[in-house]
Amino acid sequence: MPVPQFPPGFLWGASASAFQTEGAVDADGKGPSGWDAFAALPGRIKDGTDTTRATGFHDRYREDVALLAGLGADAFRFSVSWPRVVPGGSGAVNADGLDFYDRLVDELCAHGITPAPTLYHWDTPLPLEEAGGWLDRDTAYRFAEYAGIVAERLADRVPMWITINEPAEVTLLGYALGEHAPGRTLLFDALPAAHHQLLAHGLAVRALRAAGADNIGAAFSHAPVWTAGDSDEDRFGAELYDTLTNWLFADPVLTGRYPDDGLAALMPGPVTDDLKVISTPLDWYGVNYYNPTLVGAPRPEALETFSGFTMPAELPFGIREIEGYEKTGFGWPVVPEGLTEILTLLHRRYGDRLPPLHITENGCALEEPLADDRRIAYLESHLTALRAAMDAGVDVRGYFTWSLTDNVEWTEGASQRFGLVHIDFETLARTPKASYAWYRDLIRAQKQQHRNPAVEGAYAAPSE
Numbered sequence: 001m002p003v004p005q006f007p008p009g010f011l012w013g014a015s016a017s018a019f020q021t022e023g024a025v026d027a028d029g030k031g032p033s034g035w036d037a038f039a040a041l042p043g044r045i046k047d048g049t050d051t052t053r054a055t056g057f058h059d060r061y062r063e064d065v066a067l068l069a070g071l072g073a074d075a076f077r078f079s080v081s082w083p084r085v086v087p088g089g090s091g092a093v094n095a096d097g098l099d100f101y102d103r104l105v106d107e108l109c110a111h112g113i114t115p116a117p118t119l120y121h122w123d124t125p126l127p128l129e130e131a132g133g134w135l136d137r138d139t140a141y142r143f144a145e146y147a148g149i150v151a152e153r154l155a156d157r158v159p160m161w162i163t164i165n166e167p168a169e170v171t172l173l174g175y176a177l178g179e180h181a182p183g184r185t186l187l188f189d190a191l192p193a194a195h196h197q198l199l200a201h202g203l204a205v206r207a208l209r210a211a212g213a214d215n216i217g218a219a220f221s222h223a224p225v226w227t228a229g230d231s232d233e234d235r236f237g238a239e240l241y242d243t244l245t246n247w248l249f250a251d252p253v254l255t256g257r258y259p260d261d262g263l264a265a266l267m268p269g270p271v272t273d274d275l276k277v278i279s280t281p282l283d284w285y286g287v288n289y290y291n292p293t294l295v296g297a298p299r300p301e302a303l304e305t306f307s308g309f310t311m312p313a314e315l316p317f318g319i320r321e322i323e324g325y326e327k328t329g330f331g332w333p334v335v336p337e338g339l340t341e342i343l344t345l346l347h348r349r350y351g352d353r354l355p356p357l358h359i360t361e362n363g364c365a366l367e368e369p370l371a372d373d374r375r376i377a378y379l380e381s382h383l384t385a386l387r388a389a390m391d392a393g394v395d396v397r398g399y400f401t402w403s404l405t406d407n408v409e410w411t412e413g414a415s416q417r418f419g420l421v422h423i424d425f426e427t428l429a430r431t432p433k434a435s436y437a438w439y440r441d442l443i444r445a446q447k448q449q450h451r452n453p454a455v456e457g458a459y460a461a462p463s464e
Helices: 034-039 057-071 095-110 126-130 138-154 167-176 187-210 232-255 261-266 271-278 337-353 373-391 434-451
Strands: 011-015 075-079 114-120 161-165 216-221 225-227 285-288 293-296 303-306 309-312 318-320 357-361 396-401 421-423 430-432
Touching: 011 114, 011 357, 011 434, 034 126, 057 095, 057 430, 057 434, 075 396, 095 114, 095 138, 114 138, 126 138, 138 187, 161 187, 167 187, 167 216, 167 232, 187 216, 187 232, 187 261, 187 271, 216 232, 216 357, 225 232, 232 271, 232 293, 232 337, 285 337, 337 357, 337 373, 373 396, 373 434
Parallel strands: 011 075, 011 396, 075 114, 114 161, 161 216, 216 285, 225 293, 285 357, 357 396
Antiparallel strands: 293 318, 303 309, 421 430
16 A cells, blocks of 8 residues: 655654653662552563563663664654653752753754653652642642753753643543552542643643743544444443543643533632643644544443453443454554544544644554564555545644554553564564564655655645
8 A cells, every 4th residue: 555645844753652661760860650660569560571671772772763763754752751850750850860861862863853752651750659649739730840840951952842641541541440550440530630630731831831942742642432332321421431531631722621511520629720721822732543442331241341451330331342443462453544533523623723733653563573564554554544634634744653662561561562673672682673664665755755746646735
């Protein structure tokens, strides 16, 4: 399947996160995170992967930057570890931790690669987690302080910023179901964690701008929610799940309102004033897409399965398996048209309020160590679906595949491999996969057609 041409200036990148790659959990003054503590509990990392080493990115970042340069990537989305910079979550700054990100940014710039740091990719400093984590309003203010610290050091060389990553997953998996750090099982009492992450985002946008940063966005998971049946109960379950996973986060950021007054009433603090902060304007909006979710009425069984996680029966919705599609190693359905669907839905829902978009994550877990032709097919089909959304009027400026290398896939350890580059978790050796060469050639071909616009099929910008 040939990939359609994308516009001149379209940003091609790859992604990673600190906990999943860095290792060096106590090197150079880094403090523990909630995920460090959670991963140390017996059985939490299903395959026993040593998360204290991860992929060794902290010590081998130059090798990975060279791999990015070999791709011809325009940008690298990585995350800054909050406890590496501010070990206690507030107070003393760890100079050695900031120095590491200084070196990383310099290395990227030296290779002509845009650094695109995410300031929060789930690794809350342990002292803050133990004090309540995202259930505590103070965590939002401490995050804004940390954001300003990082920007003051790096803003002169970093032209693109991401505040937070996937607050829906942190709320659902970490605070409602207890499958991720911090392991709380609060169900709907987890909603304050959603509000405080959104408040942290808004406060961080303001702190970043005050420190001289520009081109600020955030990364939110989005996926179509399909209704499993025709009953009123099925429709109610699907609509509620859609609200909780998509619009509970996007609406406050983009409209300054929660999607439901009943939900707003459950949020802590001065919600009206907080929403003014949460909706501080963004320069762009990040979408992480993997697959749709099929949702209906709850079933009588005690437990249901959601991507390997258990779903309590008392929830007012039930997750169903999507059938008729190829599955990834994770068991996720491969539905490229779902990307077109969610992007056009965002465009219709928000109109002029929707800033330009970047796809900040998209990829698949596969077992094939090197000959990953199915990943190539996945990326081809999703880029074609992305181009279809753009042709329908959605303004998308860039694409970051998840991920550059295999990594620690949270509780799955090394068993779910998303990378363009294979990691041997015994030796930490890096070996590019077939998809790495394919992505390199794609980027090269896209840029070559812009240099030679007469090439058949090349994108032609509309005339003014």
